[in-house]
Amino acid sequence: MRKIVLLALAPLLAVAGCSPPGPARIVEPRLKEQPARGLSLLRQAMLDGHNRARAAVGVAPLVWDDTLAAHALIYARTLAAEHRFEHAEQPMGPGREGENLWTGTRGAYRYDEMVGGFVDEKRYFRNAVTPDFSTTGRWEDVAHYTQIIWRGTTRFGCALASNERDDYLVCRYTPPGNVVGQIAY
Numbered sequence: 001m002r003k004i005v006l007l008a009l010a011p012l013l014a015v016a017g018c019s020p021p022g023p024a025r026i027v028e029p030r031l032k033e034q035p036a037r038g039l040s041l042l043r044q045a046m047l048d049g050h051n052r053a054r055a056a057v058g059v060a061p062l063v064w065d066d067t068l069a070a071h072a073l074i075y076a077r078t079l080a081a082e083h084r085f086e087h088a089e090q091p092m093g094p095g096r097e098g099e100n101l102w103t104g105t106r107g108a109y110r111y112d113e114m115v116g117g118f119v120d121e122k123r124y125f126r127n128a129v130t131p132d133f134s135t136t137g138r139w140e141d142v143a144h145y146t147q148i149i150w151r152g153t154t155r156f157g158c159a160l161a162s163n164e165r166d167d168y169l170v171c172r173y174t175p176p177g178n179v180v181g182q183i184a185y
Helices: 039-056 066-082 111-124 143-149
Strands: 098-105 155-162 166-174
Touching (some): 111 166
């Protein structure tokens, strides 16, 4: 389930060869001008990106949830502090939250590029029963996108945390999507 969203900038990306076992790390030179950052900009970019994707498939928009954003921030800070990139362990059943993760070079990406990485998975999506919703045969190739467009999901919240090297975006969703045996919309 570990995965880093690779943006369409593949020729500019290099994968660090000496990183610990786990997902590859996106490395990109920092821009001379850093992207604009801040909580209100993050919230608006995430709302815009998520709800544009949902509108494109005819499902109702998501509502921002400050509690989910707070949960996302706690986990984003944990990932950044521990230099780790993996989904949170969560109990099955009530209280479980859907989760999308993204990581990349600190300060190199705008918020719309981050959510765009999730939405770009649409190119491999087919609206079939979960987990058979990817044209590649790998559900992991579309699971960020399907969580965004999942009809039953109504609320979400996202947060960003950084360490000296990387940014970590965590988005949490309720009710969670990607339910085995169901379709996205």
